[in-house]
Amino acid sequence: MAGLERILLEHPFFRGLDAAAGSLIVGCARNVVFEPGRYMCREGEPADEFYLLREGTVALEIAAPGRAPSVFLTLGEGEIVGVSWLTPPYRWSFDARAVDRVRALGLDARCLRAKCEADHDLGYELMKRCLALLTRRLHATRLQMLDVYARPAV
Amino acid sequence: MSAVAPATVDPADPWIPRSYRVTRRTSESPDTATLEVVPSEGALPAFRPGQFNMLYAFGVGEIAVSLSGDPADRSRFVHTVRTVGAVSGAIAALPAGAVLGLRGPFGTPWPLEEARGRDIILIAGGLGLAPLRPAIHEVLGHRERYRRVVILVGMRNPNDILYRHELERWRSTLDVELEVTVDRADAGWHGHVGVVPSLIPRTSFDPAHAIAMICGPEIMMRFTAQALEGVGVALERIYVSMERNMKCAIGLCGHCQFGPLFVCRDGPVMRMDRIAKIFAVREI
Numbered sequence: 001m002a003g004l005e006r007i008l009l010e011h012p013f014f015r016g017l018d019a020a021a022g023s024l025i026v027g028c029a030r031n032v033v034f035e036p037g038r039y040m041c042r043e044g045e046p047a048d049e050f051y052l053l054r055e056g057t058v059a060l061e062i063a064a065p066g067r068a069p070s071v072f073l074t075l076g077e078g079e080i081v082g083v084s085w086l087t088p089p090y091r092w093s094f095d096a097r098a099v100d101r102v103r104a105l106g107l108d109a110r111c112l113r114a115k116c117e118a119d120h121d122l123g124y125e126l127m128k129r130c131l132a133l134l135t136r137r138l139h140a141t142r143l144q145m146l147d148v149y150a151r152p153a154v
Numbered sequence: 155m156s157a158v159a160p161a162t163v164d165p166a167d168p169w170i171p172r173s174y175r176v177t178r179r180t181s182e183s184p185d186t187a188t189l190e191v192v193p194s195e196g197a198l199p200a201f202r203p204g205q206f207n208m209l210y211a212f213g214v215g216e217i218a219v220s221l222s223g224d225p226a227d228r229s230r231f232v233h234t235v236r237t238v239g240a241v242s243g244a245i246a247a248l249p250a251g252a253v254l255g256l257r258g259p260f261g262t263p264w265p266l267e268e269a270r271g272r273d274i275i276l277i278a279g280g281l282g283l284a285p286l287r288p289a290i291h292e293v294l295g296h297r298e299r300y301r302r303v304v305i306l307v308g309m310r311n312p313n314d315i316l317y318r319h320e321l322e323r324w325r326s327t328l329d330v331e332l333e334v335t336v337d338r339a340d341a342g343w344h345g346h347v348g349v350v351p352s353l354i355p356r357t358s359f360d361p362a363h364a365i366a367m368i369c370g371p372e373i374m375m376r377f378t379a380q381a382l383e384g385v386g387v388a389l390e391r392i393y394v395s396m397e398r399n400m401k402c403a404i405g406l407c408g409h410c411q412f413g414p415l416f417v418c419r420d421g422p423v424m425r426m427d428r429i430a431k432i433f434a435v436r437e438i
Contacts, residue, residue: 061341068340074347076356099344136352139377143349144337148371149280149310151185152238 004029008105011052012078013129021122028111034098040081041092048090049106050082056102061095069095072144073137083130085109168404171210171255172196176248177230182316186236186281187246188222194253198228202263203288204395204423207231208403210255211244218400218418219245220285221259226295231256234284234316260403262423264289264367265393273302273359275387277378279350279370283307283316285395285422286369290324297329302359305332308350308374312336312343331357350374351381361386367423369395376433379426389427396421396429413438 005026008014014022032051034040040051040058051058057076061069072094075081081104084092090109116123173194180188192198201221210216219242223232237243248254266289274293278286293303305324309315315334325332333353335346346353350370366382368375375394382392398410398417405419413432415421432438 057346059341059347068342071339071341071343071347074335074345078356097341140349140352143351143373143377146373147310147337148374149308149314149337151236 004031004105007054008052011054011105013052013080013133017125021125024115024119024122025107025112028108028115029105030108032104032106034102034104036098036100038098040096040098040102040104042095043092045092046090047082047084047092048109050080050085050109051096051104051106053077053079053081054103054105056104057099058102059097059099061097063095074099080133083134085113086127086130168257168260169402171208171216171257174231174254174256176250176252176254179248179250182234183314185246186234186316188232188234189245189248190223190230190232191254191256192230193256198230199259200228201225201231201259201288203266203292204264204285205259205261206285206400206403206422207233207256207258208260208400209233209235209245210257211241211248212253212255214244215241216255216257216401217241217245218260218403220395220422222284222287224291224295225288226291234281234287236281257403260418262421264395264423265365265425266292269293269365270299272300273304273364274300275304275306275357275359275364275366275382277306277308277350277354277366277368277370279308279368279374279378280310280314281316282368282370282374282395286367287317287320289367294324294327294330302364303330304357304359305330306350306353306357307332307334308353308370309334309336311338312345333357349377351378354378354381354385364391366392367395368392372397389430390425392426393423394426394429395423 005022008026009022055077057074058081059071060073061071063069081096174191175194176189176191178190182188203225206218206220208216209219219233219235222234235242235246237246276286335348335353339347366387368378379392396417400418401407401409403418405416410417
């Protein structure tokens with residue numbers, strides 16, 4: 001198994017994926033590195049690539065005029081940055097900044113979408129994985145929004 | 155039905171407050187202070203991590219407050235108090251030299267004996283770090299008794315981080331994995347952002363044998379227990395510290411009733427599998 005394919009199949013997001021699907025997906029993958037402070041994506045830009053993190057920390061931010069950007073989530077090794085590539089209009093909905101040196105596998109979104117359209121089994125497999133991830137993040141966001149550590153109302 | 159047998163209560167008459175004097179007051183944040191107190195006369199009772207005292211502000215009232223100091227330190231009790239009402243406000247404001255009433259210690263401790271030889275996961279949310287702090291001291295003071303030690307702490311924002319210097323010291327210990335996350339931050343914060351359950355899959359421990367101890371707001375404990383269960387920690391190895399309005403502290407008055415249990419007598423530390431059904435009942 002080639003190096004990139006092995007890395008892809010060992011990443012938690014793709015763990016358990018069969019080798020045939022791995023061979024298909026790896027054709028869309030490349031190694032990427034982001035130095036600290038570099039933005040991997042910016043809100044509103046085309047979501048034409050998403051990232052499987054291998055090393056380093058990424059801060060997801062939302063910028064508001066006149067205020068410092070607000071960090072709403074940090075992600076690390078074994079996690080993925082971005083699901084905006086899945087649904088139209090395929091644009092990022094946040095900024096992602098490398099907190100320290102980040103190594104990742106970048107997956108070309110157009111390439112992957114085309115493969116999912118051509119092979120619905122592959123597409124369904126990817127959708128299940130993305131949906132599980134989105135559900136976890138939605139669940140965590142609900143807890144975050146509850147502001148449970150705030151001073152209780154008297 | 156309690157998870158751990160209650161420790162022996164020191165006072166001959168648990169109804170009678172003894173006089174204690176504040177020897178030191180440390181402001182943790184604008185609404186939270188840590189008090190160190192010593193008996194006005196007589197010896198300091200022993201306590202076990204997880205237990206609580208009833209603190210009495212004369213003329214104002216009495217509340218339950220967890221012990222948050224090092225159990226190996228037999229010279230004083232340490233309590234971290236957050237102002238949420240008249241009594242907690244009066245106690246949190248007590249200066250060094252002030253006198254207060256104290257009954258206790260009461261309640262069940264964290265299962266540190268049972269955790270020996272196992273991975274131990276200590277998870278705190280917000281002020282929930284205070285009741286877990288004695289357990290952390292005990293674990294780090296007897297590090298050889300445990301396998302992997304993981305401490306996960308969730309706070310509202312970087313400014314609210316409790317016991318910051320201690321967390322930094324614990325984190326520098328090479329055989330302890332300690333992570334702090336905050337619910338919200340600006341770009342000046344370089345640590346984790348996100349809820350504390352999301353740290354669980356990122357840490358390394360043996361879920362088949364680990365013991366987890368959780369303390370924080372009830373909803374945080376519920377989500378955290380679910381996340382632990384999700385990675386394979388059985389409910390019978392998950393302990394939580396419950397909080398209810400305690401009055402008598404010895405299981406008589408019923409103010410802290412939690413289903414068939416009294417939190418003051420059968421808790422505050424309870425085993426998750428034994429309370430899971432009650433935990434899910436909204437009216438309780």
